[in-house]
Amino acid sequence: MPSKKALVRRPSPRLAEGLVTHIERERVDADLAVEQWEAYVTALRAHGWDTIEVDPADDCPDSVFVEDTVVMYRNVALTARPGAESRRAETAGVEEAVAGLGCSVNWIWEPGTLEGGDVLKIGDTVYVGRGGRTNAAGVQQLRAAFEPLGARVVAAPVSKVLHLKSAVTALPDGTVIGHIPKMDTPSLFARFLPVPEEAGAHVVLLGGDKLLMAASAPKTAELFSDLGYEPVVVDISEFEKLEGCVTCLSVRLRELYA
Numbered sequence: 001m002p003s004k005k006a007l008v009r010r011p012s013p014r015l016a017e018g019l020v021t022h023i024e025r026e027r028v029d030a031d032l033a034v035e036q037w038e039a040y041v042t043a044l045r046a047h048g049w050d051t052i053e054v055d056p057a058d059d060c061p062d063s064v065f066v067e068d069t070v071v072m073y074r075n076v077a078l079t080a081r082p083g084a085e086s087r088r089a090e091t092a093g094v095e096e097a098v099a100g101l102g103c104s105v106n107w108i109w110e111p112g113t114l115e116g117g118d119v120l121k122i123g124d125t126v127y128v129g130r131g132g133r134t135n136a137a138g139v140q141q142l143r144a145a146f147e148p149l150g151a152r153v154v155a156a157p158v159s160k161v162l163h164l165k166s167a168v169t170a171l172p173d174g175t176v177i178g179h180i181p182k183m184d185t186p187s188l189f190a191r192f193l194p195v196p197e198e199a200g201a202h203v204v205l206l207g208g209d210k211l212l213m214a215a216s217a218p219k220t221a222e223l224f225s226d227l228g229y230e231p232v233v234v235d236i237s238e239f240e241k242l243e244g245c246v247t248c249l250s251v252r253l254r255e256l257y258a
């Protein structure tokens with residue numbers, strides 16, 4: 001039986017100090033951010049996901065972006081080693097949470113760096129973005145951790161956006177979706193559908209035809225509806241000001257062993 005659990009982490013009171021790399025800093029409304037985060041968690045729960053709150057990391061401004069701290073493959077959790085030093089303290093609480101769920105835990109070690117936002121899984125293919133936050137040693141360690149378990153790891157250069165999944169994610173049938181101006185190498189993906197908005201490239205698969213998407217991609221939501229999908233739209237404007245997207249606010253655990 002596949003599991004439907006998702007890790008989430010409440011925003012830090014220091015959220016507004018979060019990192020920005022590829023965009024201009026804008027003022028973040030911390031209260032609105034908490035409301036948006038609660039609505040995001042509610043949307044996951046409404047679609048059958050059992051959400052598990054990782055202990056908050058109030059001193060880490062970017063800790064709400066929990067996806068970056070761990071990568072799951074089957075029952076194995078690979079604890080990330082963020083390329084952003086200010087984010088390294090985030091991993092301890094997440095490691096505790098996944099160990100508590102019975103996962104086997106593995107680590108990215110120095111000199112490797114890797115952030116979960118750079119890892120896109122489509123079946124047993126694991127795409128990994130080599131860019132500002134994930135280095136070559138991180139890619140090698142990801143291969144060493146997951147290829148013996150049956151994964152095929154494909155590395156993709158990322159230079160225009162923060163993470164691989166800022167540029168591409170995938171539909172339930174495995175079609176990769178991306179906004180071409182933000183992609184380095186669209187030709188890497190055999191079955192690819194371009195989308196008209198940057199935020200349209202980000203979907204969280206909720207199950208069946210349902211796609212969790214940001215309100216900032218209305219044209220892409222229309223495109224997906226027209227293709228027979230059901231967009232579930234959430235406003236995450238305050239997280240987008242910090243280069244966050246719908247994927248980065250949770251880690252879905254679909255193959256727990258217990």
Ligand SMILES: NC(=O)NCCC[C@H](N)C(=O)O
Pocket residue numbers: 018019020021062065067068084087116117118162163165166242243244245247248
């Ligand atoms: N996976 C993601 O899209 N993570 C977003 C992280 C945003 C955060 N401000 C950062 O720069 O690390």
